[in-house]
Amino acid sequence: MASAEVTIASSAARAGRYRWLICGMLFAATAINYVDRQIIGVLKPVLQGDFAWSEMDYADIVFWFQTAYALGYLVFGRLVDKIGARLGYGLAVVVWTAAHMAHAAAGSLFGFQVVRFALGLGESGNFPAALKAVAEWFPKSERALATGILNAGTNIGAIVTPVLVPAIALAWGWRAAFLVTGLFSVVWLVVWLIVYRDPAKHARVGAAELAYIRKDPQEQTDAPIKWRRLLPLRATWAFAIPKFLIDPIWWMFLFWLPDFFAKRHGLDLKSFGPPLVVVYLMSDFGSVAGGWLSSSLLARGLPLHAARKYAMLICALAVTPIIFAMYVDNLWLAVAIVGLATAAHQGFSCNLLTMPSDLFPRSAVASVVGIGGTAGAIGGMLMAKYAGWVLDSIGSYTPLFIVAGTVYLLALGILHLLSPRYAPAVIGENK
Secondary structure, three states: OHHHHHHHHHHHHHHOOHHHHHHHHHHHHHHHHHHHHHHHHHOHHHHHHHHOOOHHHHHHHHHHHHHHHHHHHHHHHHHHHHHOHHHHHHHHHHHHHHHHHHHHHOOOHHHHHHHHHHHHHHHOOHHHHHHHHHHHHOOHHHHHHHHHHHHHHHHHHHHHHHHHHHHHHHHHOHHHHHHHHHHHHHHHHHHHHHHOOOHHHOOOOOHHHHHHHOOOOOOOOOOOOOHHHHOOOHHHHHHHHHHHHHHHHHHHHHHHHHHHHHHHHOOOOOOOHHHHHHHHHHHHHHHHHHHHHHHHHHHOOOOHHHHHHHHHHHHHHHHHHHHHHHHOOOHHHHHHHHHHHHHHHHHHHHHHHHHHHHHOOHHHHHHHHHHHHHHHHHHHHHHHHHHHHHHHHOOOOHHHHHHHHHHHHHHHHHHHHHOOOOOOOOOOOOO
């Protein structure tokens, strides 16, 4: 096993490293995506004061974002498979950046619902395009690590937001926060269009690196695969149902953690930055560690299905202490428990996100990711309504944390039931 690991490492080193620059671009886009997404959660106390929103009003704003995200995932999943990661990603960034900056003009509950809906449409293109790019640029032995790195961008975005946004809002007002952060996407888009190409057509990719990227058995067709061929497959639902279960937990963390720390521990716009930074630094570690763990197990000789599932099992167990977070009086102990849960979510998620590229041909990856993302967004819509009802009627986060602490084991059980051997999907002809 050790000699096999050394052989794989030396082969990767000889191949070249331009693919990791592409991974860095995916990481940066995902970080920006999450800055634009999370900013409303950080500004929630201010906006609730300015516009007198109830918890259900805020939940409705989140709900409309999730609705658009669900619809957009299907659209972008199919679109990216047709036009490719380069143009598909570019289009998604244009849409979400315009919607994000339009928040500065919103002046009512309805106005925020409209711009959040538009933001959800654009932001839904991030993961279908990013995972399509991973499938194009990385062999299976590196995809979990590459996915873990790009997925770590979600945490960097979540770290930057509570540090940068309060500073901008306190200096120039909350509207300026949307305008300033929107400029990041514009810069990224210009660089992306310059550097990204298919590896086979890229001037910076040598023959050795291209051969390494393409070392897995080649697929018979690059033609996009129609949804009606994907929806009946067990492998599709082995990905989509866990996404339906676990994505809402991440949404809950993203949109309600600032409120949890404000209500349970008395923090405000000036003081909840450091706890949130620690939580998402831990999440960042969890994302990369989850990808590294399954890739390491794979390099040591474990079968693909065992490497992925063992990594997810460890992460699912690590989430469970979140059930008790509401009962912890010490702020930093609560931060540690929440941070462990978010880190474990990210480790679980990066392995789950690798599943489409593990089991499906490259021409179907974005479509399958779109189906799973839509399932996750639908779960997020339900969670938004549930969170609003719980917080308005009960006033405690405990019911939300009980759900968070249990669904990962359920998700892994369903994945294993539907795909016990993690076998590649057998897809019929397009007709």
